[in-house]
Structures are given as structure tokens and as C-alpha cells.
Amino acid sequence: xxxxxxxxxxxxYCDFRSKxxxxxxxxxxxxxxxxxxxxPCLSCNNNTPKMVAANVVLCIAGNRMTIKHNVELPYCxxxxxxxxxxxxxxxxNIYKIEGEQNNEMPTKCRKYKLVDNTxx
Ligand SMILES: [Zn+2]
Numbered sequence: 001x002x003x004x005x006x007x008x009x010x011x012x013y014c015d016f017r018s019k020x021x022x023x024x025x026x027x028x029x030x031x032x033x034x035x036x037x038x039x040p041c042l043s044c045n046n047n048t049p050k051m052v053a054a055n056v057v058l059c060i061a062g063n064r065m066t067i068k069h070n071v072e073l074p075y076c077x078x079x080x081x082x083x084x085x086x087x088x089x090x091x092x093n094i095y096k097i098e099g100e101q102n103n104e105m106p107t108k109c110r111k112y113k114l115v116d117n118t119x120x
Contacts, residue, residue, distance in 0.1 A: 030087055037086050039105035041076065045113040047083065050075035054095035071095060073102070078111040 009024040010017045013033035018024045028034060041047045049072045056069040073095060074083045082102040084094050089104045096102070 030090060032087065039086065039107065040109050040112045041074065041083055041105040042085070043115055044076075044109070045115050046076050046078040046111060047074050048077050049073065050082070052082070052095075052097055052100065054097050056095070073097075074105075076111075078113075 006019055008017050008019055009021060011024065011027055011031055011033075013028070013031050013035075016024075016027050016031070018027065031037065051070055051072050052075075053068045054071050054073065055066050056071075057064060057066050059065075074085075075081070076083050082095075082097060082100055083105045084102055085105055088094055094102055
């Protein structure tokens with residue numbers, strides 16, 4: 001009988017597992033349960049999605065072109081800025097909005113307001 005043992009790697013933050021180290025490292029980097037990726041804005045009452053015309057870069061038949069497209073983005077009503085998650089920052093998946101800021105969600109915020117789920 002031949003017996004082979006394969007190493008399984010587990011994400012320390014969620015149930016994800018893999019036998020490939022590179023795949024696991026990539027997962028941990030982007031894992032939404034990784035404390036590095038968790039920001040107070042994600043559960044803050046001031047984070048209200050807002051529609052805005054953002055610049056979107058498209059690649060059509062090899063030609064890059066920028067168009068304006070209406071998208072709904074997280075918006076901090078207290079700081080009056082658009083905000084994006086650290087995962088979007090890592091993926092460079094950030095919309096550019098003319099005349100507006102689109103900042104990465106801060107690790108700490110003094111204006112944090114807990115979402116009130118008692119009034120449904
Ligand atoms: Zn994970």
C-alpha cells in the first residue's frame with residue numbers, strides 16, 4: 001500500500017482551505033475576515049451608498065476609453081467623501097470621481113455611528 005499525505009492550508013480568518021500556498025497567501029491578502037481588511041465604515045450608519053457619475057475605463061477592441069457611468073458607491077455622510085474598502089484598494093478597483101474624494105476607509109473614525117437594527 002502506498003500512502004500519500006497532502007498538506008492542507010487553512011485561512012486563519014475563515015473556512016477557506018487550499019493545498020496551494022500561493023493561492024492561500026492571495027486569499028488571506030483579500031479575505032474579508034482578515035482584520036487588516038475590516039474597517040468601521042462597514043458597520044457605520046454614516047456609510048450611505050450614493051449614486052454618482054464616475055469615470056470608468058473601458059478597453060474595447062484594444063482601445064482604452066474613459067466614459068462617465070452612473071454607479072452607486074459607499075459614501076460617508078459625516079465626512080462628505082466617497083469611501084472604498086481596503087480590498088478595493090488592493091485590487092486597484094477605485095472609481096475616479098471629478099471634484100470628489102474617494103478615500104480608503106480609515107482604520108479608526110471618530111464619527112463612527114453604529115447601525116441601529118432595533119427600528120425595523
Ligand atoms: Zn479567509
